[in-house]
Amino acid sequence: MSRSEILFNSAQKHIPGGVNSPVRAFRSVGGTPLFFKHAEGAYVIDEDDKRYVDYVGSWGPMILGHSHPEVLDAVRRQLEHGLSYGAPTAMETEMAERVCSLVPSMEMVRMVSSGTEATMSALRLARGYTGRDSIIKFEGCYHGHSDSLLVKAGSGALTQGVPSSAGVPADFARHTLTLPFNDLAAVEATLAEVGQQVACIIVEPVAGNMNCVPPAPGFLEGLRAQCDKHGVVLIFDEVMTGFRVALGGAQAHYGVTPDLSTFGKIVGGGMPVGCFGGKRAIMECIAPLGPVYQAGTLSGNPLAMAAGLTTLKLISRPGFHDELSDYTRTMLEGLRERAKAAGIPFVTTQVGGMFGLYFSEAEAISTFEDVMASDVERFRKFFHLMLEGGVYLAPSAFEAGFTSIVHGETELRLTLDAAERAFARLK
Numbered sequence: 451m452s453r454s455e456i457l458f459n460s461a462q463k464h465i466p467g468g469v470n471s472p473v474r475a476f477r478s479v480g481g482t483p484l485f486f487k488h489a490e491g492a493y494v495i496d497e498d499d500k501r502y503v504d505y506v507g508s509w510g511p512m513i514l515g516h517s518h519p520e521v522l523d524a525v526r527r528q529l530e531h532g533l534s535y536g537a538p539t540a541m542e543t544e545m546a547e548r549v550c551s552l553v554p555s556m557e558m559v560r561m562v563s564s565g566t567e568a569t570m571s572a573l574r575l576a577r578g579y580t581g582r583d584s585i586i587k588f589e590g591c592y593h594g595h596s597d598s599l600l601v602k603a604g605s606g607a608l609t610q611g612v613p614s615s616a617g618v619p620a621d622f623a624r625h626t627l628t629l630p631f632n633d634l635a636a637v638e639a640t641l642a643e644v645g646q647q648v649a650c651i652i653v654e655p656v657a658g659n660m661n662c663v664p665p666a667p668g669f670l671e672g673l674r675a676q677c678d679k680h681g682v683v684l685i686f687d688e689v690m691t692g693f694r695v696a697l698g699g700a701q702a703h704y705g706v707t708p709d710l711s712t713f714g715k716i717v718g719g720g721m722p723v724g725c726f727g728g729k730r731a732i733m734e735c736i737a738p739l740g741p742v743y744q745a746g747t748l749s750g751n752p753l754a755m756a757a758g759l760t761t762l763k764l765i766s767r768p769g770f771h772d773e774l775s776d777y778t779r780t781m782l783e784g785l786r787e788r789a790k791a792a793g794i795p796f797v798t799t800q801v802g803g804m805f806g807l808y809f810s811e812a813e814a815i816s817t818f819e820d821v822m823a824s825d826v827e828r829f830r831k832f833f834h835l836m837l838e839g840g841v842y843l844a845p846s847a848f849e850a851g852f853t854s855i856v857h858g859e860t861e862l863r864l865t866l867d868a869a870e871r872a873f874a875r876l877k
């Protein structure tokens with residue numbers, strides 16, 4: 451038995467499913483999850499001392515690669531001064547200034563401890579600001595696990611959403627309308643009917659939780675126009691795309707300005723951090739300035755601010771995001787060439803340092819249905835063959851992949867060699 455198998459067996463005694471977040475359990479790909487004990491640069495190292503080129507990057511934060519020396523030093527320096535004060539620090543102001551300067555739509559920002567908290571708080575704020583209860587989200591988008599957001603479309607989308615998790619009250623879910631991603635006509639029709647009840651539209655500007663689906667041309671612009679028309683708050687959930695697809699996030703990449711944005715992952719540099727912010731007039735509704743309550747014992751935690759600020763400084767150097775994007779493009783081109791040579795239908799998507807892989811005959815991937823039509827069984831086999839070849843992909847056909855700035859020539863060769871062997875065995 452491998453060490454990972456032994457550890458997974460013991461983990462299941464006291465941790466539900468042996469994991470602290472479901473996707474880690476490898477249920478979508480089968481087999482035993484790898485237990486890691488170390489990570490450096492572009493690699494994760496498992497308990498059996500096997501090294502893998504990492505395309506998960508802790509689900510997005512590790513854009514600089516693992517254990518970046520400057521990030522670790524910043525955390526070590528802060529460590530000498532204590533772990534948490536529950537009182538304001540100079541670093542929080544520095545962080546707020548940096549986030550607001552990198553993302554101009556952010557006039558004010560509040561730090562929290564996860565992406566879930568960021569989106570949950572942004573929704574409450576939008577509801578408090580507008581005095582409306584309903585929200586619109588899109589099928590296949592994930593915004594964390596708060597009650598309002600674990601909802602799928604009911605039989606008539608215009609009427610009511612239904613919970614997608616046990617424990618979410620139906621009374622709550624009915625305020626969430628779920629529409630098809632990239633379908634502006636559905637948004638127009640819904641707002642024409644119930645626009646006066648809708649507090650906000652929340653969207654992943656690049657959908658990264660149903661693999662990786664870029665917005666159709668005009669979709670984000672259309673959302674902006676519809677929100678303006680109906681007095682609805684537009685929220686970009688940039689927990690995944692923020693500081694990754696461009697320094698200024700997807701809103702900079704696509705040139706569409708939301709009212710509120712949520713961030714996580716990179717903004718904490720690998721520590722538990724999220725934040726939300728946007729228009730001053732909306733943000734001023736938050737306590738202690740306004741009536742919308744929101745708080746957190748560890749919000750703005752000094753260690754987390756040290757890791758996040760250093761990460762944001764390092765990724766702000768000119769050319770950083772172009773390099774990240776270039777590696778990603780070259781790697782995906784290499785994968786497509788090898789799949790083609792092996793006669794395997796294979797499609798990729800990419801926005802900057804974020805990508806999707808599909809075993810599919812489709813020309814392009816732009817809807818939830820396109821994603822669902824891909825060959826998940828083939829992905830499962832590919833995933834395990836790549837693992838055997840020393841490459842760690844996201845253990846699900848419905849998650850985006852991430853590259854880091856330290857993925858280079860060596861990792862490219864390792865990845866493409868492993869893929870060539872994997873494609874040959876998939877035939």
Ligand code: PLP
Pocket residue numbers: 509564565566567569592593594595654658659687688689690714715724
């Ligand atoms: N929003 C998006 C777009 C995400 O991808 C995620 C997590 O992957 C979240 C929100 C929730 O963030 P967290 O897992 O930090 O709670």
